[in-house]
Amino acid sequence: MTEQIDEIANLITNRVLDEVKVGRFYKFIMPNVVLVGEGATIKLGSEVQKLKTKHALIVTDRGITKLGLHGTTVNSLKQAGIEVEIFDAVKPDPDTEVVAEGISFAKGKGIDIVVGLGGGSPLDVAKAIAFLLTNPGSIHDYEGIDLIHNHRLPLVAIATTSGTGSEVTSNAVITDPKRNKKMIISSSALVPDIAVVDPRLTRGIPPKVTAATGIDVLVHAIEAFISKNSITISSALAHRSIMMVTENLPLAVGNGEDMDARHRMAIASLMAGMAFSNVGLGACHATAHQLGTTYKIPHGVANGIMLPAVMTFNSLVCRDRLREVASAMGEPVEGLTDREASLKAIAAVKTLIQEVGLPSSIREVGGSEADFPQMAQYALQDPTLLSNPRQAGLEDLIAIYRLAF
Ligand SMILES: [Fe+2]
Numbered sequence: 001m002t003e004q005i006d007e008i009a010n011l012i013t014n015r016v017l018d019e020v021k022v023g024r025f026y027k028f029i030m031p032n033v034v035l036v037g038e039g040a041t042i043k044l045g046s047e048v049q050k051l052k053t054k055h056a057l058i059v060t061d062r063g064i065t066k067l068g069l070h071g072t073t074v075n076s077l078k079q080a081g082i083e084v085e086i087f088d089a090v091k092p093d094p095d096t097e098v099v100a101e102g103i104s105f106a107k108g109k110g111i112d113i114v115v116g117l118g119g120g121s122p123l124d125v126a127k128a129i130a131f132l133l134t135n136p137g138s139i140h141d142y143e144g145i146d147l148i149h150n151h152r153l154p155l156v157a158i159a160t161t162s163g164t165g166s167e168v169t170s171n172a173v174i175t176d177p178k179r180n181k182k183m184i185i186s187s188s189a190l191v192p193d194i195a196v197v198d199p200r201l202t203r204g205i206p207p208k209v210t211a212a213t214g215i216d217v218l219v220h221a222i223e224a225f226i227s228k229n230s231i232t233i234s235s236a237l238a239h240r241s242i243m244m245v246t247e248n249l250p251l252a253v254g255n256g257e258d259m260d261a262r263h264r265m266a267i268a269s270l271m272a273g274m275a276f277s278n279v280g281l282g283a284c285h286a287t288a289h290q291l292g293t294t295y296k297i298p299h300g301v302a303n304g305i306m307l308p309a310v311m312t313f314n315s316l317v318c319r320d321r322l323r324e325v326a327s328a329m330g331e332p333v334e335g336l337t338d339r340e341a342s343l344k345a346i347a348a349v350k351t352l353i354q355e356v357g358l359p360s361s362i363r364e365v366g367g368s369e370a371d372f373p374q375m376a377q378y379a380l381q382d383p384t385l386l387s388n389p390r391q392a393g394l395e396d397l398i399a400i401y402r403l404a405f
Pocket residue numbers: 164216220285299303
């Protein structure tokens with residue numbers, strides 16, 4: 001038994017030290033300031049003051065303004081002497097039109113800082129507005145990786161859901177309604193200057209949304225952990241995030257007033273975001289983006305449906321990493337082969353998704369096999385696929401959709 005444990009320890013150590021052995025160069029980007037904790041939003045004004053800006057555009061949605069969740073942000077900025085405008089027209093799965101609307105709203109007002117407040121959608125729109133106000137052309141010109149050349153406006157991201165990790169990531173996802181396609185804009189220029197994670201803002205979120213956004217966190221953490229670009233720093237963040245989601249998501253779904261569980265989910269989301277923003281995601285997000293667009297289902301729900309199928313596909317090349325995922329999820333893996341342990345990880349993920357009440361197949365959300373070739377075609381072009389540990393072609397992606405069906 002001891003020998004077996006030593007063998008596993010060696011394997012893990014070798015894997016984590018790969019980047020050193022091969023002398024790999026990498027950069028790790030995070031916001032300059034991360035404010036974390038209950039009531040962290042109160043401190044925003046004094047941090048923004050340090051950026052020497054005077055006129056903020058808050059980008060959010062009507063749900064937030066109706067509930068008055070923007071109050072603390074507005075007060076904190078105003079108390080620091082900063083003028084505030086509010087653009088609250090963002091809808092879920094935001095498209096190019098709402099971005100254009102936000103830009104015309106901002107123009108001529110002397111806006112010198114953009115503050116995204118909300119779930120992934122307002123934060124993605126805030127990122128898009130912040131760089132489009134200082135860069136030429138339309139948002140379509142920036143679809144892809146590292147195409148933003150001019151400095152964007154200073155950017156703050158305040159997360160009100162524990163899910164997207166968008167407050168710390170270098171991505172924005174904006175839908176092109178003409179092509180019915182989610183465009184991914186990925187650039188280090190999109191990492192906010194200041195991120196705020198205030199679990200108080202997540203208090204009123206209903207259980208279904210808590211479940212979906214929480215499973216999104218799990219997918220971020222697992223995809224970052226098994227990413228072919230994974231490095232020690234990202235692995236540490238992702239591993240801890242997987243542990244925290246497994247323990248705390250059922251508690252936060254079961255009782256939305258459990259602020260300890262919500263606080264830990266907010267931190268897990270932040271850590272998973274930092275990890276995947278630097279090392280990428282994988283085939284789960286690539287396939288889930290198209291699943292979500294085609295059947296109009298929330299991002300986290302789509303990810304939960306795809307995750308077990310994608311892990312099964314990937315397990316052929318990363319059983320050792322999935323052994324660690326199983327272990328982080330509390331599964332006993334001692335004495336198991338890597339294959340057995342990786343199957344435990346897949347089973348644990350399925351159990352968690354069922355436990356929090358999310359659908360576990362494409363069939364359940366009314367999908368049809370006839371759509372898979374087109375969805376796979378788009379998924380193949382999704383930049384998140386680039387860091388998937390196993391190379392996936394068109395037929396593979398169709399097979400993954402079938403497996404999730
Ligand atoms: Fe996601």
